[in-house]
Amino acid sequence: MPNTDEATRPARMQDLAAAVLAIGDAGEVLEMLVSRTRQDLGADLAVLILPDGGGDWIAEVVEGEDSDEVLGLTISADSAWGRALGAVDMATMPEDDGELPDPLAAARREERLLTAPVAAGTDGMGALLAVLRPDAMAPADEAAARERLDAIAALVAIALDATDREVEGLNDERSRIARDLHDLAIQELFAVGMELETVQRVVSAPDASGLHPDAARAIRSSVTGVERAVAQIRQIVQSLRRDRPEATLTERLRHEAGIATAGLGFVPSLRLPADPAVLDTEVPDEIGGDIVAVVRECLANAARHAHASAVAVTVSVFSEGVDRVAQVAVSDNGRGIDPTVTRRSGLANMSARARRHQGWVDAIPLEPGTMISWRVTLPPR
Numbered sequence: 389m390p391n392t393d394e395a396t397r398p399a400r401m402q403d404l405a406a407a408v409l410a411i412g413d414a415g416e417v418l419e420m421l422v423s424r425t426r427q428d429l430g431a432d433l434a435v436l437i438l439p440d441g442g443g444d445w446i447a448e449v450v451e452g453e454d455s456d457e458v459l460g461l462t463i464s465a466d467s468a469w470g471r472a473l474g475a476v477d478m479a480t481m482p483e484d485d486g487e488l489p490d491p492l493a494a495a496r497r498e499e500r501l502l503t504a505p506v507a508a509g510t511d512g513m514g515a516l517l518a519v520l521r522p523d524a525m526a527p528a529d530e531a532a533a534r535e536r537l538d539a540i541a542a543l544v545a546i547a548l549d550a551t552d553r554e555v556e557g558l559n560d561e562r563s564r565i566a567r568d569l570h571d572l573a574i575q576e577l578f579a580v581g582m583e584l585e586t587v588q589r590v591v592s593a594p595d596a597s598g599l600h601p602d603a604a605r606a607i608r609s610s611v612t613g614v615e616r617a618v619a620q621i622r623q624i625v626q627s628l629r630r631d632r633p634e635a636t637l638t639e640r641l642r643h644e645a646g647i648a649t650a651g652l653g654f655v656p657s658l659r660l661p662a663d664p665a666v667l668d669t670e671v672p673d674e675i676g677g678d679i680v681a682v683v684r685e686c687l688a689n690a691a692r693h694a695h696a697s698a699v700a701v702t703v704s705v706f707s708e709g710v711d712r713v714a715q716v717a718v719s720d721n722g723r724g725i726d727p728t729v730t731r732r733s734g735l736a737n738m739s740a741r742a743r744r745h746q747g748w749v750d751a752i753p754l755e756p757g758t759m760i761s762w763r764v765t766l767p768p769r
Contacts, residue, residue, distance in 0.1 A: 417547040422449045425518055425540050429502070429533045433491055433519040436544065437463065437473070439512045442677065445473055448737070452519070454491040460740025461488070462674075473515060495519040502534060504541035508548050516541040581614040637676040638664040641703060644684050648699075651691030656699040666705050671714055675764060678741040679703060679716055682749075682762050685738060686718035696722030696757060705766070712766040719759035738762055 418436060426434035433452035440446045440462070447461040463469050469488065488496075495501040500521075506514040518537055588607050635643065638660055645658040661667055671679065683701055690699045699720045706713055738749045738760070747764030 418449045418544065419451075421540055421544050421547070422451050422516075425516060425537065426452050428536055428540070429518045430521060431502075431518040432521055433458065433495075433517075435492070435517040435519075436506070436514065437461075437517065438506070438508050438514040438548075440677070445470065445514065456736070456740065458491060460737055460744065461492075462744075463488075473513065491519060492517070502530075502537050504534075504537045506541045506548070507545040516544060577614050577617055581611060584611045584614065636664065636668040637671055637679065638667050640676075640680050641667075641683060641701075644680060644687060645701065648684075648687035648691060651688065652696075652699060654697070656687060656690075656701055659700065659702040659704075661704060667703065670705055670712065670766060670769070672767060675714060675745055675766065678745070678764070679714065682716050682738050682741060682760075683718065686716075686760050690718070690720045690722060696720035712769070713763055714766055715761065715763040717759060717761050719754060719757060721754070721757040723756065735760075 422434045422436050425431065431452065433450070433454060435447050435458055436449040437445050438448045443465045445463040445465075447458050447463075450459040463473065465471075465474060492501065500519055502518045502520065504516045506516050508514040516537060518533070520533070584607060588611060641660065642658060645656050649655050667676075683703070687699065687701070690696050699718065702715075702717045704715050704717075706715070735749065735751060742749045742762055742764055745764035745766075747762070749760065749762040752759040752761060
């Protein structure tokens, strides 16, 4: 285990705290802290479990052995582990309640699992876990490890609190965007649409000089395009102004597109089935939650890394052989995935979500940009 001498620990924690404050991206901060947990405790596995906003918990950041098996793990509120998390009583976490993968269940049985509660802002409480190596450490070293884990958990809470403040600012920005879209963009489109309709009536009058067929078709297509744009903006404005727990999957996806507008600097294209019931009734809640999370992750990545000027999100449900399949395709015209970056926790998280439903995710290079294709098999109806 790394040196935990009292003379060196405060300086190291001070450096770690400075790094938390210096790194702007919340995801990178959490990844760094989980990585530091594994290194400092000499652990096989480090896991950050956070509330998912719907009453359950999810393993958001994982590093170490068997990470693919643990990443994206969902712990339901009515499970024994969920009740322990809800009560903020790590000591009551059972050895295994049937919901945990082998690495965590085995570590709990063998008393190799250290846990520390994490204040997760307005969402409640989470936990930072470390799976120690099989060769148990001495009691004095374990005490130092627990102290170190608690200190890092406190830094995780600071990072999450900063994220909450950013979300509050984002909500204010979301309200401003909704007003601007309604008061400015829609009115401007209305004016353009009315002018186009006037042109269409003039060129269609009996005494009008002949108009090239291509020009006539272009005018008709433009009028239709303006009408569709107005309808789409109205839906986005409604989603920006509404955040109800009982929102349907379609509403939640429109909500995510609306929120992403602030980070992207433009309205992403969102293509959903013409009949909302295809999504809202066919897709189970668990898969629906993963679809929303995947769309959110893709839009956030496009805003943070792609520097794109256009993003298109398509969510569809279709038959493939005897199965019904749900697919999410998010494409952008940005600078693509950097081949030198080997750690992509966002893509790994999406992959873990897909595997839970017999699915997969692909990152497909475009020219320019990238398309993320995520698909899963729906359970039989």
